[in-house]
Amino acid sequence: MSSSTLQRPPESAAAGRRLRPARRRRRQQFTWTRDGIETAVFGALKWLIIAGLVVVCAFPFYYMLLLSVRSIQQLLLEPGRILPSASELTLSTYRSVLESVGDGGQGFVTLLRNSGIIAVLTVIVTLLVSIPGAYAVSRLRFAGRRQVHFLFLAVYLFPSIVLAIPLFVLFTRIGLRGSLAGLILVYISQTVPVAIYMLRNYFQTVPRSIEEAAAADGCSRLRVVWSVSLPLARPAIMATALYVFMIAWNEYLFALLFLVEDRSRWTVSLGLAQLSGSIEIPSTVLMAGSVILTVPIMVLFFLSERLLSEGLTAGAEKG
Amino acid sequence: MSIRSRLPHRGRTLSLAKQESRAGLTLILPTLIIIVVVVVVPVLWTLMLAFQRVRLLNLRQVGVFGNYTLDNISAILASSDFRQALINTLVYTVLGTGLSIGLGLVAALVVRRPFPGRVMVRGIMLLPYVAPVVAVTFVWQIMLNPQFGIANHIGVDILGWHHAIPFLSEQTGHVSLFGWHLGVPTALLTVIAFDAWRYFPFSFLFILARLQAVPAELEESARVDGGTPTQRFAHILWPQLRPVIAMLAVLRFIWTFNKFDDVYLLTGGGSGTEVVSVRVYQLLTAQADVGGSAAQAAILAAVLAICLAAYFLLFGRKQGLEDVA
Numbered sequence: 159m160s161s162s163t164l165q166r167p168p169e170s171a172a173a174g175r176r177l178r179p180a181r182r183r184r185r186q187q188f189t190w191t192r193d194g195i196e197t198a199v200f201g202a203l204k205w206l207i208i209a210g211l212v213v214v215c216a217f218p219f220y221y222m223l224l225l226s227v228r229s230i231q232q233l234l235l236e237p238g239r240i241l242p243s244a245s246e247l248t249l250s251t252y253r254s255v256l257e258s259v260g261d262g263g264q265g266f267v268t269l270l271r272n273s274g275i276i277a278v279l280t281v282i283v284t285l286l287v288s289i290p291g292a293y294a295v296s297r298l299r300f301a302g303r304r305q306v307h308f309l310f311l312a313v314y315l316f317p318s319i320v321l322a323i324p325l326f327v328l329f330t331r332i333g334l335r336g337s338l339a340g341l342i343l344v345y346i347s348q349t350v351p352v353a354i355y356m357l358r359n360y361f362q363t364v365p366r367s368i369e370e371a372a373a374a375d376g377c378s379r380l381r382v383v384w385s386v387s388l389p390l391a392r393p394a395i396m397a398t399a400l401y402v403f404m405i406a407w408n409e410y411l412f413a414l415l416f417l418v419e420d421r422s423r424w425t426v427s428l429g430l431a432q433l434s435g436s437i438e439i440p441s442t443v444l445m446a447g448s449v450i451l452t453v454p455i456m457v458l459f460f461l462s463e464r465l466l467s468e469g470l471t472a473g474a475e476k477g
Numbered sequence: 478m479s480i481r482s483r484l485p486h487r488g489r490t491l492s493l494a495k496q497e498s499r500a501g502l503t504l505i506l507p508t509l510i511i512i513v514v515v516v517v518v519p520v521l522w523t524l525m526l527a528f529q530r531v532r533l534l535n536l537r538q539v540g541v542f543g544n545y546t547l548d549n550i551s552a553i554l555a556s557s558d559f560r561q562a563l564i565n566t567l568v569y570t571v572l573g574t575g576l577s578i579g580l581g582l583v584a585a586l587v588v589r590r591p592f593p594g595r596v597m598v599r600g601i602m603l604l605p606y607v608a609p610v611v612a613v614t615f616v617w618q619i620m621l622n623p624q625f626g627i628a629n630h631i632g633v634d635i636l637g638w639h640h641a642i643p644f645l646s647e648q649t650g651h652v653s654l655f656g657w658h659l660g661v662p663t664a665l666l667t668v669i670a671f672d673a674w675r676y677f678p679f680s681f682l683f684i685l686a687r688l689q690a691v692p693a694e695l696e697e698s699a700r701v702d703g704g705t706p707t708q709r710f711a712h713i714l715w716p717q718l719r720p721v722i723a724m725l726a727v728l729r730f731i732w733t734f735n736k737f738d739d740v741y742l743l744t745g746g747g748s749g750t751e752v753v754s755v756r757v758y759q760l761l762t763a764q765a766d767v768g769g770s771a772a773q774a775a776i777l778a779a780v781l782a783i784c785l786a787a788y789f790l791l792f793g794r795k796q797g798l799e800d801v802a
Contacts, residue, residue, distance in 0.1 A: 197705075207583060207584075211587075214674065215678075218616045221616060222612065237624075238630040290507070291504060300502050309512050309516075313512060317781075320735075320774040322757075323770055324518075324523050327767060347512060347515035350508055350512065410610055427610070427612075434615050448611075449612075456608070459607045467682050471683050
């Protein structure tokens with residue numbers, strides 16, 4: 159088929175051109191029937207809704223960026239300004255939020271480091287635990303395999319606030335409260351179920367026959383997993399890693415419960431929330447903090463959007 | 478041909494099955510240990526604490542065989558503040574769940590056909606969900622600020638409101654509609670609006686994925702038969718979407734019911750927005766009343782379980798949930 163297209167490109171292009179206007183005309187034709195009216199109304203509404211949703215979703219982030227480069231005096235004078243004038247643009251807000259507390263700033267560099275360490279370690283350990291788990295759930299028959307789902311359901315059902323109380327008490331007792339390690343442990347328990355869910359969906363789409371072929375060639379199970387299943391699952395693993403990173407980076411409640419007492423251990427989320435109540439720090443400086451908190455997530459998200467949405471909703475197509 | 482069927486001896490097959498079972502258990506074991514230690518044991522412990530008189534100070538004397546009492550539970554059930562918080566939680570959950578799924582459905586319907594820039598639009602619509610909760614609540618606070626927030630600026634200068642509305646700190650606002658004076662729970666509605674904004678992308682993502690899997694011929698044949706857009710939606714798309722929407726309703730209900738950070742960060746639980754999870758937190762940290770907060774958390778979980786049981790009794794099969802877990 160491709161060769162025939164190659165041989166006669168002008169004709170097929172012409173055919174395409176003939177077809178397209180025809181389709182468009184059918185769409186635009188308006189009749190005073192119920193179908194005609196509905197099609198016209200929904201056709202127009204559709205664009206209105208798309209525009210509205212885009213504005214509603216994007217504006218808060220634009221506003222965040224806008225305020226972070228204005229000075230607080232200018233904001234109070236002209237609160238309704240949507241475009242900053244070139245003269246008032248300032249980056250001093252960023253300097254002041256990043257500088258260490260000793261230098262009169264808010265010390266967000268330390269907080270970024272804490273958030274980064276916590277998120278990366280959470281991702282690594284979660285993957286180390288959930289990849290074998292997901293493989294076992296999707297491939298191996300073992301006693302209690304069906305019951306495993308109930309455990310995961312428990313994690314979904316029980317609110318973090320219910321877990322927070324005993325963990326708060328327990329960590330206070332054994333001295334893990336205030337340590338990053340304790341927080342990471344909690345994050346792992348919160349992310350492992352969703353990681354296993356995402357990975358399991360993927361492992362199920364890898365045909366068993368590929369693994370069986372490798373096994374028939376004399377590979378041990380470990381070797382099959384390592385050199386056949388894992389490379390095939392790389393996109394799913396990437397998507398899972400990103401999702402876990404986002405959860406750990408964005409988390410607030412447990413960080414608040416465990417780390418609030420020592421400022422040098424705050425995460426960016428916690429730091430921003432703690433400081434946002436203070437009167438001394440201008441809102442524009444904290445907006446710069448918000449931008450710093452949001453940008454890493456945005457970058458990761460736009461780099462991986464397709465991967466992530468497919469990984470999350472895999473299996474939902476079946477209803 | 479599977480590996481199993483090629484093996485000649487029954488004895489070998491059995492030991493292979495056993496081997497597989499052992500391998501499976503070994504691989505899932507780390508997950509189980511973490512879930513049991515960090516989730517299951519704490520939940521059971523919460524139940525224990527709920528029936529004991531525990532404060533952070535006397536924690537060391539509390540054991541498994543401590544003095545059990547119903548005091549915590551009865552004190553909470555008798556408190557009108559708790560009942561109000563429970564009502565707030567239910568209103569917040571039902572409206573938040575409904576709005577976020579409704580908005581997600583509308584969003585999925587408008588972007589399901591290809592158009593230039595569709596990928597970008599879809600990405601933008603997912604932003605509220607992926608952005609850090611602390612950052613977005615902070616921006617909302619500033620946007621809704623009565624002094625210099627953009628919302629009130631637009632309202633007063635352009636839409637002609639009489640005065641700025643303190644969206645997050647006003648418990649009851651007054652609206653007159655056709656001569657009727659109505660009291661509106663301003664802060665609670667604002668928090669619900671925030672919830673719809675932040676979580677509609679989640680529903681949007683799942684509904685869109687399901688919509689894309691609806692066979693095109695189904696709709697095409699309905700169109701040929703003269704089905705109008707609303708008829709095609711009601712008779713073709715809706716039946717296909719119902720299972721995924723039921724699943725979303727259950728999930729979003731659970732998660733919104735237990736939600737802590739959104740409300741806490743927006744209002745701190747003030748101005749008539751106190752939900753149970755925020756009360757639990759405040760009892761735990763401000764009053765160090767471990768027993769009392771555990772009892773509230775236990776009641777919260779029990780009410781949720783009752784709601785879910787009612788849902789499954791009303792709507793039959795436990796569709797969706799298994800698929801998620």
